[in-house]
Amino acid sequence: MVRMHPTAFVKDGFIGAPGYDDPTYFQTGVKAKESDVYSFGVVLFEVLCGREAFDTNINDEAFLGPFARAHYENGTLNQIIDPFLMEQMDPVTLEHFSAIANQCMDMLRTARPTMLEIVQKLENVLSLQQDFEKTLALQKVALGFKGNLEEQADSYKVKNLEHMKISLEQIKLATRDFHDDFKIGRGGYGKVYKADLFHFDVQKYVKENIHQGASVAKLLGYQRRKSMVAVKRLDRRYGQGTAEFLQEISVLPYFRHQNLVTLVGFCDEDQERILVYEYASNGSLDDYILRTGSRSNYSWAQHLQICLNAARGLQFLHNGVGEHHRIIHRDIKSSNILLGQNWVGKISDFGLSRIGPANLQATFVMTQVAGTLEYVDPQYNKTGMLTKESDVYSFGVVLFEVLSGRLAYFPRSKDDHEYLPQMAKRCFEQNKLNELINPGLKEEFEKRSITFDGKTFPESISIFASVAYQCLQENRDDRPTISDVVEKLEKALKSQVKGVEALRISLEAIKFATHDFSEIMEHEEHVKVYKGSLLHSKGHKVVIVKRQDLKVGSYENDFYREMAILYGFSRKNVIPPILGFCEEESERIVVFEHMVNGSLREHVKNTGLTWKQRLKICIGAARGLAYIHSGSNPQYSTHGGIKSSSILLNNDWNAVLSDFIISKGVSTLGYYDPLYATTGLLTQKSDVYSFGVVLFEVLSGRLAVEPLKVVQKQPLHSDHETSQVFFLSQWATQCFKNKRMDEIIFHDMKDQIDAKSLDIFSTIAYQCLQEQQEDRPTMDEVLKELEIAFECQDEWEWGRKLPKDFKKIISMSKFPQAITSSSKDLYSLLSSGTLLQNEKLWFSIGMNGVKNEMVSARTFSFKDVKWRSIRKSRFSKVAKISDISNLNIRILIKPQLLNPSIMYGAYLVFKFCNRRKVSTRPLYVNLKYKMAGETLNAYFAKWTAEGDWLMVELFRFCNDNETTEFDILLESFSIYHCGNWGIFVEGLEFRATRGLEEYKENNKPKDEDIQRLLKHDLHIDCQDIIKRSVNNVRNAPKDKLHLLLFNGIFIDNGKKIFSLSKVNGKKCHMLRAKAVIPNASNVKFYNIKPQAQSRFDDAVEILSYHEFRIKCDIETRMLSSDTASVDDSH
Known part of the structure; x- marks a missing residue:
């Protein structure tokens, strides 16, 4: 059927459409095939110029056809072509396309081409344009986007995105050279990795409303931040990835919306094509659907909200970005809808998208259909004509995936060849929707006493299924717009939540919660406030009940409207969560959640x-x-x-x-x-x-x-x-x-x-x-x-x-430009660790602010060694030693960046070549080594916190301002206990035995700290322990008792010393050495004798070549519950 133009008019009995009609038709009144050709020529100029044939807002240029032909004849057509299209065109295809349009509009009908000739010429133009785009893409790869913008015809404006570039070296370092440990998925054109990277701070850029017109220099100097990102590495084996790479970096930086995934950077070095996105912490919608297909942990309201998020993102694309462009996504599917924080749905993967002017009907003719088959619009598949309704169809498939809890490309069984779109349409048309709905959703509604009988469903389900079915209509004109879909999903969500109606609470329940309003907590203007305990679905909840005076209470309609407004503010976290309301028997009562920390007024003077x-x-x-x-x-x-x-x-x-x-x-x-x-x-x-x-x-x-x-x-x-x-x-x-x-x-x-x-x-x-x-x-x-x-x-x-010398440390790293980042990002970088000095030194700071460093095994001297790259090592290469009974490893080392006056331990970091089960218990290794002319043994190794490596302590030292050099020769591990397997040696780590603040506080207790502690009744928590004292000190005055506790008191007949820290008042205690060394067979080697400096009557002397063990029971009540215990042997 031929559609009439909405502004059709009759001129002397002839019906036509302004701007499209053949002038000869008006002269003769005779319609001919050539008249259609003329009108088609006008359409071609519409496509070229990005405006309609008839525009009353343009006085002398209302009719596009004659105006465009005049510019063509004068050689000035470039002045009126849509600049966005102009950037994409091959000059040759532009010449051919405009010539066709001009010929179609020739005043002589006999000079106009036939439609068959036009089709052939347009196919030739399309082929030329496709060749041009392929050539342009290859040029960009070869030139690395570094050539002149105009000379390359760089329609994607890569030079304007220099600020978003991330070096390949940084990406490789963050992903351990794209190791599979960091892989989180695979996209249509390559693998996706999770990494922690510095990148252009897009969120802050948008928040501060810096316009896109900012200079490149200004953008390059803009602050970078470090965060978790998704790294998409396009597969170099397939040429198809390059065009998609260019498409994404041309689209995403300029089209920002809370429901579109954010591109934060890219890389185009060494033939690599890498896209870096914000990290979607909750995965993709297809994973979510598979999870919800087997469990009912996720509510139907959450399903609806995710679909609504995605629909709003697609609405933003379809309705035009600014005044110029709109996007047809072309590959809508559940795996391309990502779920960010708080389960916010975001549309991703714009590699197949098509962009067009916002003031034209968005239709593209594609020679090759792209997308995922189960989601592709059947009309697009048949005709190659891509429209916004093609996206709507694909989105309808996604909606039915969410409703059914199964993916579009999975049939129900091996013998069943019916895929989801066909099944969903059949079930809806046969009123058998019950067969389609996810059983987990049925369970959720049944818990709310809502049953499915096969024919009637909750309103939210009916609305949702209906709009999903409409999206799958064969005829595109019967499908809704994405704006219609958004409206329907909003309605379904509101129906599910039930809004304010769900908040009604009976007066009886409120009276019970407040003991019949017996205790007034506060009397405000015309309102009494009560505190109570209301029976909730999850048990009793402390609530605040506000009861309006009956004389000034709102009228019924006003009160209900106020509740609806309050409910809206409550959901935005503007006011305390509203739990319910009551309007029975002239009462006007609102129930709020109790705020446990009270009001700000109560904390204005709070020193904490x-x-x-x-x-x-x-x-x-x-x-x-x-x-x-x-x-x-x-x-x-x-x-x-x-x-x-x-x-x-x-x-x-x-x-x-x-x-x-x-x-x-x-x-x-x-x-x-x-x-x-x-x-x-x-x-x-x-x-x-x-x-x-x-x-x-x-x-x-x-x-x-x-x-x-x-x-x-x-x-x-x-x-x-x-x-x-x-x-x-x-x-x-x-x-x-x-x-x-x-x-x-x-x-x-x-x-x-x-x-x-x-x-x-x-x-x-x-x-x-x-x-x-x-x-x-x-x-x-x-x-x-x-x-x-x-x-x-x-x-x-x-x-x-940050350490005082952090600038010096950063300058020694592989990426010294990170010094321009925020202090938080720098602290994150240093606390997670960074490589210095050509990857020979690993530096980090602990949570307590103390510096640690680890020297690579590459600085050691070996007689027989092989170098290997293994995962989860801080260095690119580690040493492999095959014979652990004859190590012959010499370590000559000087600590460089450690804190002065701090006690450090030196730990050999290694692992056995065979896999060992990680345990919290130390592993007996009996490492024999020489140091300072003395043969020593290190008996036990413990696992690192991550469980990847073992650490054995070789010695401790107090780091002074003078550089100390250590000379160590590692001889052997015990084959009896360790086996014949070889070891990997990562390096030697210097780690502080205590935190920096702990050293500062313990070494320099201040008088004001002690006076502050004296104000508190610290002794009350120690009464049971004080009763066990040797000298009866419990009757001492409070101040004297505190001082005694700070210095330490003997308990249990002098076997233990109990004390309180002079810094923070925490409990400490010390055991007598004779009581914790139980090895009676070796007691003859121990000299028990009094020591003048010992707090006990005697001490145990152990010679350097003796082995001893400690065994004791520690009473937990003699330690503070919120502190870590430290074994500090003296």
């Missing part, structure tokens, strides 16, 4: 609340208030009662806002906008003022209003006190103006705050307190500044954890 935690709380509160201000309903877009007591803190110290809508806050003294006093009006800028007061509360550790007691002298009477009121806002304003901010900072935080963070925070807080409302910032502006203050503080704190 760090500056960083305070910033996080302020950001959470600011984000919630900004969200309220963004509301379209003026009645609910102002809070009106911001104060520290209305900011509540959950278990994770995240802030939410209370006193909103229900018990809506009334401005409080000390917080309210001064203009409120004169006008009585509360606006969003009033909230901003109140929030500024809260910010200064957080900074100063003082409340907005505090009483001041002043002693006054009376002439004939004794002194007496009078109270005055202290207003924080006035004091803070004066301090800021006079640059005396040091006076306002909470005394316990002065050493915690970065100067830049303080400046940003105090400035925005001061701006909030401006007298004129128009001078105050918006909450969005406040939020942005607080986030910057947090970033500065975070950077400063991570910077303090």
Whole structure:
């Protein structure tokens, strides 16, 4: 059927479409085949120019055909061609294509070609363009994207993406040269690996709204970050990967959406084509479907949300990016929908996508159908015509995969040749949907007392199945648009969640929870607040119940609407989670989840609340208030009662806002906008003022209003006190103006705050307190500044954890450019370890801040060695020694980067060539070695934390400022205990025996630390132990008892010494040597004699050539529960 143009008109009895009609037709009224040819020529010019044939918005150029022909005749056609298409065209194909269009529109009908001739010519043009694109791709590979942009006809603008390039060397290092241990999957054109890489910080770039017009130099200097990424390595054996590589880097950097996977970098070195994406922590949708096909752990609501995410991503592509382009994905399938954090669905893999102008009907004629067969649109498969509806069909297949819990390309059995799309359509048409639905979903609904009878289903299932079926319609015109699909999925999700209706709670249940409203927790304006325990699906839950006064309660419809609004804010984490409501018997009651950490007001003076935690709380509160201000309903877009007591803190110290809508806050003294006093009006800028007061509360550790007691002298009477009121806002304003901010900072935080963070925070807080409302910032502006203050503080704190000589260390690494990264990323790099000095040294810092280093076995001297590359080694090569009974390994070594005045252990790191079962117990190896002219034995080796290598301690030393050189000769392992297998030697590691802070604290206990500990009743937790003391010290005064405990007391008849740490008050104890060396057969070698420096009556002397063992029982009550135990033998 021929469709009529929507603007068809009648001219002298003739019906036509403006801009398309053959002029001869208007002159003669005679239709001919050549008239169709003329109209087709107009269509060709539409495709070429990216605009419609008739556009009333263009005065003199309303009709495209004549306008385009005039430019063609004048040789200026390039001026009106769609620039996006122009970049992709071979000049030869452009010449041929435009000539065809021009010939079609010749004024003489006899000069126009036939449609058969046109088809042949267009096929030739297509062949030429395909050859051009292949040649261009090969040129790009050969030139490595380094040639001149114009000379290469570089339509993909690779030069503009220099900032996203990642070196091949970095990728190889992060993936251990693409080792299978890092492989997480295989895509259509190569393998995918998981890696930790530095890359362009796309998220921060987008967040800060830096436009794409930024200079290349500016982008190259932009901060890089390190994160987990997915590395897709295109298979070099197949030429098809190159075009897909170019396609992806041309699409993804410019089209960003929360439901599209983010490209964070790429590599095009040494014939490699590598794409680096954000890491989707929850895998792909096809894996998810296979998991849910066998288990019902994932809710139907979560299924719906993932599908809705993916649909929104596809909607973004189909509806045009900006004003110029839209994308047909061409390969929608469940494996190309990735699941990020919080199970957010993201569309990936744009290698087969096609891009077109947004103002044209997006149709492409493809000579070769691409995509995955089970998902491909049958019409596209038959005709080669690709449209947006082709994607919709593929998405319908995905929807049925989610509903059925099975993948499209798996038949139900070997004998069944019916694949999912055919089966789904048949089941829907025969009203046998019950056969298709995942049994796990049925179980979920049955738990909610909803049964499937084969014909009727929950509304959300019906809506979902119906829209999936519509997507699979044979006729493209019968399929919905992706926007229609989004609308239907939103409806299905709302139906499943049931929204506010699911929150209704009976008055009886609330009365039971609050003991019939017997105890009022708080009495707010027109609202009473109760605390109770409500029976929940997961047991009893502590709740806060707010009960409106009956006289001022909302009308029924108003109250229900308010509940719906509250429910929306609750789901956005703006207010405390709303658990239910009741509107029975004229009651208007709302039930909230109890916030375990109370209100911010309770913690303003909390010395344990760090500056960083305070910033996080302020950001959470600011984000919630900004969200309220963004509301379209003026009645609910102002809070009106911001104060520290209305900011509540959950278990994770995240802030939410209370006193909103229900018990809506009334401005409080000390917080309210001064203009409120004169006008009585509360606006969003009033909230901003109140929030500024809260910010200064957080900074100063003082409340907005505090009483001041002043002693006054009376002439004939004794002194007496009078109270005055202290207003924080006035004091803070004066301090800021006079640059005396040091006076306002909470005394316990002065050493915690970065100067830049303080400046940003105090400035925005001061701006909030401006007298004129128009001078105050918006909450969005406040939020942005607080986030910057947090970033500065975070950077400063991570910077303090870095070694003082970190720049020197980084400069010795393979990638010294990492020094431009954030302190957090640098700390992450150093804590995970990095290779230095041409890969001969591995350097790292421990969680406690102490430096460790490991020297490669390549620096050792061997008589018989082979070098091997093995996985999970920190070095590229390790030494293989075949004969462990005759090692002959000499180690001449000088530690270089260790902390001074720290006790270090030196550990040989090795593993046996045969696989050994990892155990928590030490392995007996009896390593014999020589050091300083003495023959020594190291008896036990222990597994590293990762369980990949064994470590045997050779010696300990205190690292001083002078460089110490060690000379060690490793002779043999015990063949009897270790077998005849050889070993791999990785190197010698120097690891601190204690943390840096522990050394600082233990070596230099401060008087103020002891005085601080004396204020606490530390002895109370030790009463049972004190009773076991030799001298009866339990009757000593508290202060004296504490000092005795700090120095240590004898217990159990002098066999043990119990003490408390002078630094942190933790429990410590020491056992007598004679009691823990049980080897009676060797007792003759032990000299038990008194020692003047020993705290016990005697000590055990053991000569260097003697072997001894320690065996003892340790009472756990004599150790603090939250500390790690240390065996520190003396």
